[in-house]
Amino acid sequence: GENVEQHPSTLSVQEGDSAVIKCTYSDSASNYFPWYKQELGKRPQLIIDIRSNVGEKKDQRIAVTLNKTAKHFSLHITETQPEDSAVYFCAASRSFQKLVFGTGTRLLVSP
Amino acid sequence: DTAVSQTPKYLVTQMGNDKSIKCEQNLGHDTMYWYKQDSKKFLKIMFSYNNKELIINETVPNRFSPKSPDKAHLNLHINSLELGDSAVYFCASSPTQVANEQFFGPGTRLTVL
Numbered sequence: 001g002e003n004v005e006q007h008p009s010t011l012s013v014q015e016g017d018s019a020v021i022k023c024t025y026s027d028s029a030s031n032y033f034p035w036y037k038q039e040l041g042k043r044p045q046l047i048i049d050i051r052s053n054v055g056e057k058k059d060q061r062i063a064v065t066l067n068k069t070a071k072h073f074s075l076h077i078t079e080t081q082p083e084d085s086a087v088y089f090c091a092a093s094r095s096f097q098k099l100v101f102g103t104g105t106r107l108l109v110s111p
Numbered sequence: 112d113t114a115v116s117q118t119p120k121y122l123v124t125q126m127g128n129d130k131s132i133k134c135e136q137n138l139g140h141d142t143m144y145w146y147k148q149d150s151k152k153f154l155k156i157m158f159s160y161n162n163k164e165l166i167i168n169e170t171v172p173n174r175f176s177p178k179s180p181d182k183a184h185l186n187l188h189i190n191s192l193e194l195g196d197s198a199v200y201f202c203a204s205s206p207t208q209v210a211n212e213q214f215f216g217p218g219t220r221l222t223v224l
Contacts (some may be wrong), residue, residue: 032210043201043215044154087152093210098167101154 006102023090115216134202
């Protein structure tokens, strides 16, 4: 079955810096890669997702890149702000199969 | 207008008790899920239903029994609660079984004493 590894587990940056979180997956048939943000005590919420027919997707300050050959994908946050502080989860799945989550990255943005 | 709602938000109970968590979605989605998030924040799927039919059943003790009376509701009943069941349980829904965005409920924090 699918296995998703996520790094780093903790990331501290200064406000305005960029943050990058990386994930690798094991199932070459996976075709959907979402990223979820979970603020303290809240529910996970989708912030961006990418499908296997696309190499990169951007939405304002966040972007996701996918390298199918290497089976890894990354989340990039530019111009970080204190409100970006949260736990971020990557995930991978293929159609009709379960979504497998990474172990999470705790991002702390200091003012 | 809460899209995915769960009750209760907090549940504190003694070992050996039986408890239920209810989930409802008003998004018209076909597929619903139960996830367990442990103290290390790891999110793991437990069950998935599509149009009231069980489609994913992970390696979960049979003390956990999901029930879907209709496609808008997915409840979770837990028998003989154990200390290790303490966690946050999230319900989620998605439009179909095809991989797409999952909408999570607010979570139920279960504490077993």
